[in-house]
Amino acid sequence: MTNNKERQTYIEQFLVGFFNGEAYRCEVVTADASFRRYLRVYHGKKSYILMDSEPNKVDNQPFVDLNANFALAGIKVPQILAQNMPHGILLLEDLGAEHLADHISGPSRLKHYMAILDILPSIATVTKSTSMKPYDDGFITQELEIFENWLLNSWLDYELNGTVKERWQEMKLSLVNSIVEQPKATMHRDFHSRNIMRYDHQWAVIDYQDAVQGPITYDAVSLLRDCYFKLPADDFLILQKYSYKTLKKAQLLGEMTYLEYQYYFDLTGLQRHLKAAGIFARLLLRDNKAGYLDNIVPTLQYVVEVAKRYDNYQWLATWLVSEIIPLINSQLNKFK
Template sequence: MTQNLPNINNPHSFHIELITGDASFRKYYRVTANKQSYILMVSPPELINNEPFIELNTLFNQANFKVPKILAVNSEQGYLLIEDLGSTHFADCLGKGNECELYQQAIDLLPQIAILPPSPAMKPYDAKFIDLELEIFNEWLVQSFCKIEMDVGAEKNWQQVKQQLINALEMQPKVTMHRDYHSRNLMLSNEQWAIIDYQDAVQGPLTYDLVSLTKDCYQVLPQALRGSLIKYGFAQYEKAGLTGGLTFTDFEMLYTLTGIQRHLKAAGIFCRLSLRDGKQGYLPHVLDTLHYVIVACEEVANAFPVLGYFAEWLQTTVQPQLEAKL
């Protein structure tokens, strides 16, 4: 790849350092040469399809989003040389009393993402796929991590919970969603918010990205701030004509149900990363993620009793086992 590095007279005169990877099989290296730096993404093609990363980069770039420029690609080896956006994530900018303003800036991008056209690189986000995501929780957190086997009653409730959540996601207006839009996937680059980890974007439920941002597994917001941001997000979507006639009450309910689905999946993924991939850095976030699920289920229990029963089962059966393991 060195021949594709700009301004290198001597292809051996550069420095490479491993930087933090993500939750996938990818690894990232910072390459420095002639006082310029680049990011080398190593993404094994036998494990990861790299085409969505490339194709969706074009999609976001053409819509004037700041995404890392792709400078060179070696498809056979799974090497991608990309622009270095620096090291300042959205999360690094918090804690200075300006949280509301920063979150509003991040929310302002969501309607623009939502109207991106569908791409062949986007996987179908349908009932089958949503069910598959939910089963990550059962397989990896409940069974593999906590060593819990559901009895007949719990299994029946689980199937009802899944169907309720699938219905809630499928009934929403369909938009383009980033699908992992949170404090670690926005970066401040040249005083502009840059979007990374966009390769899993799909056409899916309207509220999903707002949930990802304001019910972040890594940044737990005060309830009052989150409430105001949900209202702000709804107003921005409504202004963009994307709400499909939903009232704010409807939107807020769907937001809550979507959060349950996302956080069940996320909690399962954190356990999978530990058990399968040997990545332990995500385990400290499992309890907060499960707490989101329990609280949300309790909030909507009057409207959806199956979720109330599920919350009780999580608190009495799963949470104690999880706490003991952690």
């Protein structure tokens, strides 16, 4: 493993070379939910974003490949200006600091969301990259098991057993089936208010390196049932219907009716939100990142709301409300 001093040396050598020895300065922007770290680099009147990720922890090739594929599809992404792949360093165009998250409480919220939903057909038709992992039965199941392994077993010390275990296994199969039977498209896979930026009067996307080809409803679910912001009910219904019309007009839904779309949207959301809640626990336990803990219960509330609507999943809502969410709240109280 590379130590911090060595990484700093690599970064300095990289930037000295890029700027031909001229003065620059750096400030930490943020570390995201992965092993990446971001710095804003100032040189003269210009600024850049340096992405720092140790190659023994992060494979940066998917980011590079998908950056090109997204750009070719007409989607605004940060331009890669320089790179040192052996050391996991990339210098990117600086898209500023204005996110969709900064606009979600304003009077133009619906207009902004509709403009972003208009991007979905372009993302859906991004050329498949060789870096994309197959989003198949095994991978979808593995994502659901993040919830079981990290949130239930590791964080809550809770073991599935008896009837709940049987229903959990049946649910996994059901959710996998509902995902794999949908029309396939390229999906950003983390398309939410923190990964969509406003730059030069247009919407841009970041953090697309985990894109795969999978269920057509996935990115719409990510955006409209955001783990970090809950849309008002009326706005949600307007935007869900708009997302259907947008994808239907682009001929990406086949013969799917709006009722079928809502069904697939709901079940895809169940899978995504269970996975996300598990990831938030994993970030604490594996990566010592506690900043996502407050998002666990709101994320699971989406699961509860949806599960209540379907006979096959009402047990899930009852189980989460009566057993799991109280255990989570008890754990969260330790951080207060």
